[in-house]
Amino acid sequence: MEHIKLSFEKTLNFVSKEEIFKFKEESQKHLTALQKGTGKGNDYVGWVDLPSQITEEELNDIEATALSLKEKVEVLVVIGIGGSYLGAKAVNDALAHSFDQLNTGDENPLVLYAGQNISEDYLFELLDILKDLDFGICVISKSGTTTEPAISFRLLKELLEENVGKEEARERIIAITDASKGALRTLAVQEGYKTFVIPDDVGGRFSVLTPVGLLPIAVAGHDIKELVKGAKSMQEYSSATAFEENPALLYAATRNALYAKGKGIEILANYNPKLHYVAEWWKQLYGESEGKENKGIFPASVDFTSDLHSMGQYIQEGQRTIFETVISIAKPNHTVTIPKDKDNLDGLNFLAGRRIDAVNKMAELGTQLAHVDGGVPNLRIEMPQLNEFYLGELIYFFEIACGVSGYILDVNPFDQPGVEAYKSNMFALLEKPGFEEETKKIKEKL
Numbered sequence: 098m099e100h101i102k103l104s105f106e107k108t109l110n111f112v113s114k115e116e117i118f119k120f121k122e123e124s125q126k127h128l129t130a131l132q133k134g135t136g137k138g139n140d141y142v143g144w145v146d147l148p149s150q151i152t153e154e155e156l157n158d159i160e161a162t163a164l165s166l167k168e169k170v171e172v173l174v175v176i177g178i179g180g181s182y183l184g185a186k187a188v189n190d191a192l193a194h195s196f197d198q199l200n201t202g203d204e205n206p207l208v209l210y211a212g213q214n215i216s217e218d219y220l221f222e223l224l225d226i227l228k229d230l231d232f233g234i235c236v237i238s239k240s241g242t243t244t245e246p247a248i249s250f251r252l253l254k255e256l257l258e259e260n261v262g263k264e265e266a267r268e269r270i271i272a273i274t275d276a277s278k279g280a281l282r283t284l285a286v287q288e289g290y291k292t293f294v295i296p297d298d299v300g301g302r303f304s305v306l307t308p309v310g311l312l313p314i315a316v317a318g319h320d321i322k323e324l325v326k327g328a329k330s331m332q333e334y335s336s337a338t339a340f341e342e343n344p345a346l347l348y349a350a351t352r353n354a355l356y357a358k359g360k361g362i363e364i365l366a367n368y369n370p371k372l373h374y375v376a377e378w379w380k381q382l383y384g385e386s387e388g389k390e391n392k393g394i395f396p397a398s399v400d401f402t403s404d405l406h407s408m409g410q411y412i413q414e415g416q417r418t419i420f421e422t423v424i425s426i427a428k429p430n431h432t433v434t435i436p437k438d439k440d441n442l443d444g445l446n447f448l449a450g451r452r453i454d455a456v457n458k459m460a461e462l463g464t465q466l467a468h469v470d471g472g473v474p475n476l477r478i479e480m481p482q483l484n485e486f487y488l489g490e491l492i493y494f495f496e497i498a499c500g501v502s503g504y505i506l507d508v509n510p511f512d513q514p515g516v517e518a519y520k521s522n523m524f525a526l527l528e529k530p531g532f533e534e535e536t537k538k539i540k541e542k543l
């Protein structure tokens with residue numbers, strides 16, 4: 098069985114193997130703490146066993162719900178923010194036809210997203226386009242009280258009820274939320290929506306392998322059983338493999354060794370734009386898990402080769418505080434070769450007959466060598482292929498490494514207290530009832 102691979106050799110000009118391997122015992126101890134639920138934030142480690150715990154019955158229920166939605170709607174709007182949409186968006190974008198929004202012959206509903214911003218123009222245009230379409234809604238919020246999705250849901254629910262009537266709207270709305278708490282649970286019970294539960298011990302950014310990610314992924318037509326199988330394969334592999342060969346432990350150890358050397362920014366790079374949202378998901382995972390107590394590596398991302406023509410200059414010659422982690426896909430899913438041209442004005446006939454991917458791979462290798470020469474350590478994650486199974490492996494790899502890495506940093510990787518600051522300022526500024534004191538104080542600052 099092939100797994101995703103991690104190589105850290107191109108960091109060894111900057112940290113020694115000993116400096117990485119000094120985390121061996123510690124990282125193994127942290128992995129055990131995650132598995133046994135004995136570390137910091139241990140009431141939020143339900144995700145560790147998710148791939149092996151999720152039952153065939155649960156997966157069948159998600160698939161059946163997806164199927165009944167598919168029969169009714171041409172568009173499914175997933176309403177959620179942060180961990181309540183990034184995992185689904187990451188997997189759906191990675192697996193979808195790049196031009197899915199045009200007519201590509203895909204019989205599955207188009208999945209759109211809302212509630213991930215409060216842009217009036219975005220919502221206007223979404224409502225405008227939906228008014229003439231058969232759509233359904235999957236509203237997702239762990240807390241059930243987040244402002245952004247709640248605003249979008251108000252608007253879309255109203256439109257749907259107007260379009261198809263309250264009864265039919267009820268059949269087209271799925272709510273995914275806490276088992277008992279929060280406004281969304283209350284509303285779902287009141288309206289009689291089909292619901293799925295986000296387990297108490299799984300935080301939003303670790304929830305892609307719950308119905309939060311799985312339902313929208315199934316609606317888009319992807320194989321959630323394969324995705325879970327891949328995650329399970331990585332769960333088993335990372336728990337059974339010695340540190341020296343263990344990609345998740347080595348990733349956690351290497352990034353902490355680099356951080357100790359002043360490399361405070363990690364850039365996740367890809368050479369396939371389908372992975373753009375995998376990086377967005379990864380940024381929330383690592384940013385919210387590690388960025389606290391004035392500590393943590395800042396997670397950034399780039400899409401190569403596009404961004405080599407914009408951010409490439411900085412990476413090559415800017416402040417030497419960065420390291421890169423490149424996700425490389427070994428084998429593309431399609432074949433395109435470069436044609437011969439009789440005039441050869443662009444001078445590219447030497448490439449005629451060769452695969453586009455061969456050029457992409459040399460761009461990747463050339464960039465890695467240039468960046469290492471320029472002072473940027475490089476880690477490399479190789480996925481054998483871009484499919485459900487290896488995305489499942491990648492997701493679990495990043496999650497488990499994140500837990501271990503957070504513990505090495507000695508923070509609680511499973512809370513996000515800092516996110517509240519903007520929310521309370523926003524409510525104070527909007528004069529929300531109950532915020533009178535905060536409103537008074539904030540107005541003095543303006």
Ligand SMILES: O=P(O)(O)OC[C@H]1O[C@H](O)[C@H](O)[C@@H](O)[C@@H]1O
Nearest residue numbers: 179180181238239240243301516
């Ligand atoms: O699922 P929800 O409760 O609506 O939360 C959605 C997101 O917003 C919060 O403010 C947190 O910072 C995120 O960790 C979370 O994923």
